Amino acid sequence: xxxxxxxxxDVDAFYVAVECLRRPELARQPVVIAGSSPRAVVTTASYxxxxxGVHSAMPAARARRLCPQxxxxxxxxxxxxxxxxxxxxxxxxxxxxxxxxxxDEAYLDLRALAFPRAAMRRLLADLRxxxxxxxxxxxxxxxxxxxxxxxxxxxxxxxxxxxxQAAARFAQRSPALIPGVGPKTTERLAQLGIHTIAxxxxxxxxxxxxxxxxxxxxxxxxxxxxRDERPLQPVRVARSESRERTFEQDIRDPERLHSELAQMxxxxxxxxxxxxxxxxxxxxKVRFADFRTITRARTLPRPTADRSQVARVAAxxxxxxxxxxxxxxxxxxxxxxxxxxxxxxxxxxxxxERQPPLPLEAGWQAQA
Numbered sequence: 001x002x003x004x005x006x007x008x009x010d011v012d013a014f015y016v017a018v019e020c021l022r023r024p025e026l027a028r029q030p031v032v033i034a035g036s037s038p039r040a041v042v043t044t045a046s047y048x049x050x051x052x053g054v055h056s057a058m059p060a061a062r063a064r065r066l067c068p069q070x071x072x073x074x075x076x077x078x079x080x081x082x083x084x085x086x087x088x089x090x091x092x093x094x095x096x097x098x099x100x101x102x103x104d105e106a107y108l109d110l111r112a113l114a115f116p117r118a119a120m121r122r123l124l125a126d127l128r129x130x131x132x133x134x135x136x137x138x139x140x141x142x143x144x145x146x147x148x149x150x151x152x153x154x155x156x157x158x159x160x161x162x163x164x165q166a167a168a169r170f171a172q173r174s175p176a177l178i179p180g181v182g183p184k185t186t187e188r189l190a191q192l193g194i195h196t197i198a199x200x201x202x203x204x205x206x207x208x209x210x211x212x213x214x215x216x217x218x219x220x221x222x223x224x225x226x227r228d229e230r231p232l233q234p235v236r237v238a239r240s241e242s243r244e245r246t247f248e249q250d251i252r253d254p255e256r257l258h259s260e261l262a263q264m265x266x267x268x269x270x271x272x273x274x275x276x277x278x279x280x281x282x283x284x285k286v287r288f289a290d291f292r293t294i295t296r297a298r299t300l301p302r303p304t305a306d307r308s309q310v311a312r313v314a315a316x317x318x319x320x321x322x323x324x325x326x327x328x329x330x331x332x333x334x335x336x337x338x339x340x341x342x343x344x345x346x347x348x349x350x351x352x353e354r355q356p357p358l359p360l361e362a363g364w365q366a367q368a
Contacts, residue, residue: 002162004116006232007108008138008146009091009123012155014104016046018083019073021132030070034060039246039328043075047155087131094123099232105150107143109232117160124158140166144228147179163226171198178223185220188212200224241277243268244331250289252326258315264332265311272334278303279334282313286321287329296321303338310334 011017015033020026030049034042040060052067064072084103092098097109110116120137127133138149139160148166153159161169170177175197176186192211194200200208201224209217222228243264251257261284272278283297296317304310314332 002141003111004139004160005109005111005141006139006143006146007095007110007116007120008140008143008150009106009108009120010136010150010154011087011104012134012136013044013046014083014133015044015075015080017133018080019076020046021083022079026071030054030067032060032063032067032070032072033075034063034072035074036060036072037248039248045070083131083133087127087133090127090130091123094119094126097232097234099234107146107232109234110139121158142226142228143230143232144179144223145226148177148226166226167197167201172196175200175220175224180223181220185212185216197224238275238277239337240279240333240335241268241272242331242333244285244329246329247327250326250328251330252323254319254323257323257327257330258318260330261314261318261332262311264330265314266307268332268334269305269307269310272305277334278305278338279336280304280338281334281336282310282317283333283335284314284317284321285329285331285333286318286323286327288325289328290325291328292325293329294321299336303336305334 016031019031019033026046028048029046030052031046032042032049032054033044034040038061042054042056042058042060042063044056045054045063049063049067049070052070054063054067054070060072063070080103087104088098088100088106091106091108095108095110096112099107099109101107108120110119113119116139120139124135124137127135134156136150136154136157137159138146138151138153139158140146140149141163145161145163145166148170149159149161150157173196174186175181175189175194176183177197181189188211189195189200194203200220203221203224205221206217208220211217212220245260245264247260251260280301280303281297281299283295285293285295287293298313298317300309300313310332
């Protein structure tokens with residue numbers, strides 16, 4: 001019998017749950033967390049709102065059309081961070097080794113617990129009593145399967161899965177079930193006649209590596225078997241820092257774009273200096289009005305957090321890219337941090353820093 005070594009704990013509709021604790025009359029009602037600007041997108045939605053087709057990352061305007069009776073609330077991130085800190089403190093009082101991967105989720109190392117299922121049920125009860133938050137938990141031999149299990153049993157679920165059980169349970173499900181297999185990879189697999197996890201698992205040895213390359217192909221072969229060798233990382237290390245902005249109105253004027261980019265570089269470098277981080281690679285991201293997205297990067301001989309240097313390189317990268325259409329979003333990123341200067345990020349890790357084990361569909365990887 002495989003050891004149930006890892007739990008994945010995920011708060012159900014976290015931002016909505018925090019708002020409902022402040023406004024109990026909203027419980028079990030359609031609630032949508034979203035900004036009010038014309039370009040705002042849905043941060044999260046209650047399960048009552050999801051029944052109307054509302055989901056995260058949907059344009060808020062469309063969510064209002066789908067569910068006009070919903071209560072729309074602007075995000076209150078200071079409140080969410082405070083609730084997360086309280087939540088994770090309670091989690092750590094029950095389990096020693098915890099890897100926080102977001103404000104609302106964490107992996108827990110269960111290997112030292114004699115009765116892991118009972119321990120997790122006690123934790124869930126304690127969290128609900130002390131914070132009012134409801135969580136779902138998946139327990140499995142590894143992080144990949146634990147995350148799949150917690151997603152599968154939402155809301156307020158508790159699911160334990162071995163790899164053999166998962167293979168049987170998910171045989172006819174799409175490979176998109178697997179964290180990290182995004183729409184583009186799913187489409188490429190379908191073109192090869194692979195539509196289910198069972199078909200992915202049955203692919204001849206080496207076939208996926210020939211089609212997808214050695215690294216991605218080997219990863220697909222492993223996750224099709226629900227294998228995952230990644231250890232828990234109780235202290236998560238920042239590998240990059242970025243700033244980006246979606247404009248309320250598309251911008252075509254190059255001077256305006258350079259001005260916006262300079263402001264983002266200043267904000268970014270202030271944070272880098274505050275956390276004693278320096279990086280060698282500077283990158284920009286440009287998303288046009290038609291959602292075509294490009295990224296450009298340059299690696300320097302030495303790491304830097306100097307605002308003028310980061311701004312100069314970012315400006316040169318932007319100047320080298322013809323602005324052929326109005327720009328919807330602009331971003332800058334510093335990565336490839338100097339060895340020994342990475343700082344641990346505890347507690348609230350931004351959503352974009354969450355894994356999958358291989359970043360197949362990451363926004364900063366998107367190309368035109």
